Amino acid sequence: MLGSCQDVSDVKENHDMPKQIHLSGFMMFSPASHIPLSWIHPDKKIVHRWYEPQYWESVANTLERGGFDMLFLGDSLHGGNTPDQIRYAIQFPVHDPVALVTYLSATVKKLGFAVTMxxxxxxxxxxxxxLSTLDHLTQGRVGWNIVASFGTGEARNFGLDDLPPHDERYDRADEYMRACYALWDSWEDNAMVMDMGQQVFADPAMVHRVDFNGRWYKTQGPFTVVPSPRRRPFLFQAGRSERGKTFAAKHADGIFSVARGWRQMRTFCDDIAGRAERNGRDPMSIPILWAAAPLVASSEAQARERYDEIRSRIPLEASLAQMSAHWDIDLSKFDIDCSVSGLDVPGIKGLFEIYSKTDPDITLREIAKTYLSGGDRNPFVGTPTQVADAMQSFLEDGGGNGFQITPSYYAPEYYADLVELLVPVLKQRGIYRDNYVGTTLREHLTGKG
Known part of the structure; x- marks a missing residue:
C-alpha cells in the first residue's frame, strides 16, 4: 500500500515495458534531512552520531552495496531561527557537505556524490x-546541485540585509553559470604538456584568460585548475518555480524534483521536455529523480506499524517548524486552520505550490500532517513487492527516471533495509542494475561517459 498522501487507486497498472529505475540517497550533513525527528533511533540507548565519520562511512558503503547512483547532499546556510527549529533539529545544525564528500569519496570507489552549493x-x-578539484579527486563521481538560495537568514549570515528578488537570483545564477563555463573551458585540450625534456609543463598559448565581465560577476583567469577528462561536474537543479524550470532546462544535466502523485510528475516532465526542446536539448538526455521516502518491511502490517510510529512521535509544531524553514516564513504567527491561499512564500516556492496549486483551500494543519512523514516525498509503504509495484507504476505513468530517497529513520539501518529488501525485488524484475557498468556519476545516470 501507499503512504497516506497517496491513493492506491491513483496507481495505474502498466508494466509492459520494464523501465530502469535509478536510486539515490538524499541526506544533509545534519541530524535529520527532510523528515522531522528521523535522528531518533527506536532504541533510545543508541546515540545518533551523525557528526562522526564512521556514521557516514556506513551510509556510503551501504548505498554502494545497493548499487545506488549517488549520495546527494542538500545544504542550508542558515537555520535555528525559531526555538522549535533548534529544539527538534529541523535542518539545524548543518555541517559543510563539501568536506564530507572529499572524505567519503576515498572510502568508496563507485558511489557518486552530489553537493549543494x-x-x-x-x-x-x-x-x-x-568543484574542479573534487572532480579530479573523485575521478568524475561528483555533481553540483545548483541553488540560488532562498532564506533571509542566509543573506544575514553573509552580511547582507536581504536576498535579491526571486527572479533576479535566477538571472544572476544564469550569468554565474556562464562564468563557470568560461573558467572550465579556458584550458585547451592537451594544454598540459608535461614535457620534462623541454622543461615545459603547459603550453602558454593554450591556457587563456577569460576576462569575464558580466553585470554581477567578474573573473579574469586563467583558471588555476587543470581540466579533468570531464572538464566539469555533473550539474543538478531542483527548482520547481517557473524560473527554476527554465534554468534547469537550460543548464541541468539532471533534475531533482518533488511531486504529489504521478499526475503532478507527468505535468512536470512534459513541461521540462518543452523547455528543453526550446533550448535545443533532447529531453530524454536529462534524467529526472523524484523525492521519495519508501518504507519497506517483510509484511504490510509491519511497514504500516513503523510508518504510524514515525508519524506519531513527531509533534505538529516540529512539522510546522520544518515548513517554516522551507518556506522562509514564521508559520507560528498564522492560524493553522486557515487556507493557505494568498500566502506569500518567499522561500522554496516549489515545496509550497505542490500543495497550494493542487488544493487552494488546503490548510496549514493539513499540510503539516503530510510533512510529518515527508509528505512531499511519496512515502511508499508496504512490502518490497508492494513498494516496487508503486515505484514502477509511478515512473511509467508519471515519467522520470528514479527516486531520490530520504531516510525516515536512522539512516544506516534505513538504507540497509532498502538494500536488503527492496533492491533484490527491483533486480528480479530487470529494472535495476546488477552492477555498476561505469565509473563516473554521468555514466551511472545516463550510461554515457
Whole structure:
C-alpha cells in the first residue's frame, strides 16, 4: 500500500515495458534531512552520531552495496531561527557537505556524490575551483546541485540585509553559470604538456584568460585548475518555480524534483521536455529523480506499524517548524486552520505550490500532517513487492527516471533495509542494475561517459 498522501487507486497498472529505475540517497550533513525527528533511533540507548565519520562511512558503503547512483547532499546556510527549529533539529545544525564528500569519496570507489552549493554566496572562481578539484579527486563521481538560495537568514549570515528578488537570483545564477563555463573551458585540450625534456609543463598559448565581465560577476583567469577528462561536474537543479524550470532546462544535466502523485510528475516532465526542446536539448538526455521516502518491511502490517510510529512521535509544531524553514516564513504567527491561499512564500516556492496549486483551500494543519512523514516525498509503504509495484507504476505513468530517497529513520539501518529488501525485488524484475557498468556519476545516470 501507499503512504497516506497517496491513493492506491491513483496507481495505474502498466508494466509492459520494464523501465530502469535509478536510486539515490538524499541526506544533509545534519541530524535529520527532510523528515522531522528521523535522528531518533527506536532504541533510545543508541546515540545518533551523525557528526562522526564512521556514521557516514556506513551510509556510503551501504548505498554502494545497493548499487545506488549517488549520495546527494542538500545544504542550508542558515537555520535555528525559531526555538522549535533548534529544539527538534529541523535542518539545524548543518555541517559543510563539501568536506564530507572529499572524505567519503576515498572510502568508496563507485558511489557518486552530489553537493549543494549556492550561486548567491559562493565566489564564482572559488566554487569553480573547488568543484574542479573534487572532480579530479573523485575521478568524475561528483555533481553540483545548483541553488540560488532562498532564506533571509542566509543573506544575514553573509552580511547582507536581504536576498535579491526571486527572479533576479535566477538571472544572476544564469550569468554565474556562464562564468563557470568560461573558467572550465579556458584550458585547451592537451594544454598540459608535461614535457620534462623541454622543461615545459603547459603550453602558454593554450591556457587563456577569460576576462569575464558580466553585470554581477567578474573573473579574469586563467583558471588555476587543470581540466579533468570531464572538464566539469555533473550539474543538478531542483527548482520547481517557473524560473527554476527554465534554468534547469537550460543548464541541468539532471533534475531533482518533488511531486504529489504521478499526475503532478507527468505535468512536470512534459513541461521540462518543452523547455528543453526550446533550448535545443533532447529531453530524454536529462534524467529526472523524484523525492521519495519508501518504507519497506517483510509484511504490510509491519511497514504500516513503523510508518504510524514515525508519524506519531513527531509533534505538529516540529512539522510546522520544518515548513517554516522551507518556506522562509514564521508559520507560528498564522492560524493553522486557515487556507493557505494568498500566502506569500518567499522561500522554496516549489515545496509550497505542490500543495497550494493542487488544493487552494488546503490548510496549514493539513499540510503539516503530510510533512510529518515527508509528505512531499511519496512515502511508499508496504512490502518490497508492494513498494516496487508503486515505484514502477509511478515512473511509467508519471515519467522520470528514479527516486531520490530520504531516510525516515536512522539512516544506516534505513538504507540497509532498502538494500536488503527492496533492491533484490527491483533486480528480479530487470529494472535495476546488477552492477555498476561505469565509473563516473554521468555514466551511472545516463550510461554515457
Amino acid at each position: 549556492s550561486t548567491t554566496f559562493s565566489p564564482v572562481f572559488s566554487l569553480a575551483r573547488t
